Amino acid sequence: MKLKPEQTSFHAHHSPMGAYATLTFGMFGASGGLAAEAALPGEGGLSVGFIDSDGVINELPLLGIQEDDRSSYVDQIEEGAAKETHRLIPAAEIKRTYDWATDRFEAGNLKIEIINPFYSLPDPACSSYEDQRRASCPAGFIRLSFDNRSGSEDTTVFCGFPLKQRERWRLFESDGMVGGIHRDSMGFATCESAKPFVHWSIEDALRFPNEADPFLLGDTAGLLFDVAAGRTGEFLIAYGFYLGGNVTYGKPMKYWYSRYFQSVENVLGYALEHAEYYLDEAVARDRELHVAELSDAQKFLIAHATHSYYGSTQWFDDGGKPRWVVNEGEFRMMNTFDLTVDMLFYEMRFNPWTVRNVLEQFVAEYSYYDELFLPDHPGKMYPGGLTFTHDMGVANHFTPDGQSSYEVKGLDRECFSFMSCEQLTNWICCAGVYFAQTDDFQFLEKHRQVLLECFASLLNRDNPNPEKRNGIMAFESSKTWPGGEITTYDSLDHSLGQSRGNTYLAGKSWASYLALNHLFKQLGMADEADEAYVAAERCAATLVAAYDDQLGFIPAVLERGNESAIIPAIEGLIFPHEMGLEAMVSFNGPFSDYIYTLQKHLLNILKTGVCLYEDGGWKLSSTADNSWMSKIGLCQYVARQVLNISVDPRSDEAHMDWQVKGSAAYACSDQFVSGKARGSCYYPRIVTNILWLDEQCGTCGKANKVSEEQMR
Template sequence: MNPSYNVQHAPVGAFASFTLGSFNRRGGFASQVGRPGDSNLYIGYREGEGDLFCLPYFEAASGPEVPFGVTLTRDTRMRRVFGEQDIRRELGWASDTIRAGKLTLTLFSPFGPIPDPRTAPPAEVAARSCPAVFARFELDNTGGTEPMTGLFALDAASLRDLEATTDGRLVGVAHGRRWGLACRPEPGVSAFQAFAPEHAFDGSQDRLFRLGKSGGLRVEVPPGARRELWIALGFHDAGTITTGVEARYAYTRYHRSLEDVLSFALDHREALVREALARDEELARAPLSPAQKWLLAQATHGYFGSTEWLDTALDDASPPAPLWVVNEGEYEMMNTFDLTIDHLFFELRYAPWAVRNVLDLYVDRYSYRDQVKRPGAKGELLPGGVSFTHDMGVANHFSPASYSSYERPNLDALCFSYMTHEQLTNWVCCAGVYVARTGDEGFLERHRGLFAELLASLLHRDAPEAGARGGVMALDSSRCGTGAEITTYDSLDHSLGRARGNLYLAGKTWASYVILAHLLERCGDPSLAAEAAEASRRSARAITSAFDDATGYIPALLDGSCPSAIIPAIEGLLYPHAMGLLEGLLSQGEHAELVRVLRRHLQAVLKPGLCLFPEGGWKLSSSSDNSWASKIALCQHVARAILKADLPDQDRHEQAHVRWQIEGSGYWAYSDQMQRGVPVGSRFYPRGVTAVLWLDEAPGGTAKPSR
């Protein structure tokens, strides 16, 4: 496997990462931005007075440096760079190990259950929220005859040393107050700051030249010895960091400064690294292929790089008031609902309170009531109902109540139009799975009245008259103005982009009716439950009756106006299945037929020329080269776990998807929206963590979340 690819080494909930791994590119620390860092990284060693061997994580200098108008003597000829043939790399679920020559670098990004700060002990919250990751820098000089000097350094503006602000308790450098790297004092370990990394070896006694923009750590290793150095890589963004809804990072309640973060991390390193190793072992034991393990690991690193664990209580005297946000990668949109539903299964494993937190905020601030309109009708508005926005804002700015940062009117099923119907189904499906997996009766009781509104809203988007309803969305939201709604596949053609009459959205509509029937029954409203159940049967019939015997599959638009073949027709099956409802439904005629027809559909479309690329990657629509990697992972799970589909070339498919991420995405770490294996959007993205569903396919694999 080509070792040249970036990985986001990210703490939980800090919207920050230390990105590293793409050859001849910058990386390092990045905070509050949806892209890699912009530092050259100088990680390597020299033996005696010999050459400096470096990992290839920097860009070549374009010319001689002339700071202050003074030409520097910097002999970059002494710098040698490890190539692809020299580097071995192994990505774990919470680690990343890189070996080259006599150097081994392992980065650890610990994660585990994320405690609800309202109920968990403060010490546990302090440990889980500490915004730091770790580097273990190992040098092997056991066969050497000369001293070895290791270097872990970078370049950046506004560097400062950490010894001066900690009375020598930390050794390292920082960028202002926002991020830094440090270790504890040890013999043979020193920090340096200079104009260039080579100056770390020039013998100068003035090792901290504070005008320099290169800095880091030096470590001495005598002949015949092996040495490891543990380095904390930490972040700190103080104060209120959002607008619209004011919030700070939860960790600032427990860690007052960057120095506090680095010290805490180093003091608790053993426990935190032990947790990272436990995650690695968990994934290693999972019955997944090497390609699947790599994809899940890379996606998980990307997910945490976009997370924000916030607190709307802005003073420490008030109890914690948590607010969970996942940013949309490079776009930085906040809690985009299309992503929330795909993060659902990962968050239910590790932070079920965060799922509840986001769903409640959608109800309280980002819901709205609309009317609906017939296609082409002018001026006539019909009863609509409740739905939810596409997102909650962008770039740490919460948008006004009832509005997203994304959706605009007067667009005819084009990117940036409204996703009213899809977001309605997303809330229902998330809520149903959340209740089933957690047993949260308080959530059920709190939203008892909303479930009836949700049912009415779904029905109204089909037709205002009960006798005219066909089981799928047929009317657009009045918020669209003269335009029409879209789905999460916003940049595809009408096969997946247009919402009205869409097969993919019909499947999620069916799932929503099934889930509402279950929730309304639990809430003691059998008449509405029966109405929802009948609506689910209409949806099932609408889907199955559109099956085309000539092609062997269901057309992307159920009215036949777009005959494309699409894989996401099967997506809606996931949510009743995840709730344990599907087995009971299969005894009922329409639902059993639905599963049978969708199985036939998938087997017919999963072929070259339709929904497979020539190299084996899955193609979500036969008429578009755009595919979302996260949605492929979800549909693969449905195909195996629910439809029991025969996928004889599964390893070939996954190898293709790995190549998309390494050869296609490379610099952007995990990317989601791929066009023939090259990212055209949705880069540096969290959504691929949907692949955690693969772990549920083993017997007993479904995790029971903590409350």
């Protein structure tokens, strides 16, 4: 959609799928640029513009405005004509259109589009070599155009890629392509008629006597294109990445694309050769979002989330087998499970096989068994059970089996403690949704024993003594001894941060029991199914009973007089809903009390000063000034689709503002403190909002599939 003038300046990932690589730019005057495996935007940028009839360089402000590194070579930089012939195009003259797969900047006769096709990654288990090759190709496209129809002189347009200072390029020309490559790991190329350059900047490239004579000490390489007077020039450039060989540590793996490509030249050549296919896919995605009956702000949030998601994805070749990893944005933790469970909906829509892949990684490598204790009587250990680690490593360093990079023993409900109970519910809920949407019985059969162990483990965390269970976690993992577990909301206060007695986690426990009920039924295990159902009833009953009429909501933590109000009490409803267990989330179903209670809960807390900010943005907890965009997207969907609660569209505008202003420098972020990104920047998790695409319209509750007609 077209962005308002005050909303045009923010960074966005522009990434291929599964390559953990990006061309990040869009915040005017801020650095970014090509980068692989980076936690945050880089120190380069994009140098795009044209030379006007006065010889002035007109450049979009898509790179960091900073001194170049010339001064270390030369005593004194000559100031002079050059400075006066270089004009950064002011923001007011720039129009930006931000679609699902295309980011477009227009200024006068200049237009640049960055195009990142995405689509369902074909399951490696059952697709062709060519399909795999095409889907894994780590490239994106830039379409640069200049309308010189009213011009009386030929002009030059340029597209350059500044790197971090002191990084260098080589130029290449082969197979009808010309381009530049940095460290054999990233580069760009075109098949059009173009003059390549390398210099410190476009300004220097044009100022030096031999215009495009490569000066290989420069950190900016790029292409110059001529546009004749009276004509329009349109030029397609591919940019791409290639990290060959083992790129992970602890467990050595390669990128999946390295099965199909031998070099970055190879990647670029393939991308350009198959450009039509890729550009068509991008058009299809753009149109798909365009025609959805959602507000512009909602469409923006979906598009922005998607851009950041792919920027964090890694599709590995683990000794011939595919392995899917999503990095945790700026934190770079790998397959953080409490992100996986949120990105589930996106991946189920596009690549269900990645969900199975990650779940099986957790079972095979990143699970562990613990014991349990009661915090008030830490002296005695009780049987615990199977559960899963928080993550699988960090910054390409896989942790040893059964360990995460994040979790530290012995902490009491503070950041970096264990999330044993929550990760257990995450595995169960993901497995439930995965099976319900795929009917993958093979998966189910294979993990029959895991499901049984998960069930036992979850029950024990309520209470190892069946007589004393109330459906809600009360026992702590021995990993935390003598402390206590936390939830994914690790940087919030206890209202969402602590696990035991937590209403948010209780909701996911309820969902887990229902998922187990469903899965056991499918496996023909009627007794276990019944037992799981009873557990769900127990949990719901406790939660219903915990509703405090005086407060008007269920307190966040069911202990010690806690009085916080939290939106994510409703979060667990998403799982039975997505599993198609509509009866379970119906106002007329067996859990109607629970559903009515949560409706009441949410209606009462969605108030400014409680769980709404002044700008209409959602505040996850009444007692913490810290809100997470991924969870908001999910809970808004639950509110509309399950609880029949309209959502004020002002919130979408607010959330869009948080992203484009509060997180301008960090692309799409998750965690916001009073509308400013803080931690969880450059993050993949926000794609929970893919759920909105299933809604008839943005604020009411009916399923919507885009019709064929609308697509045309």
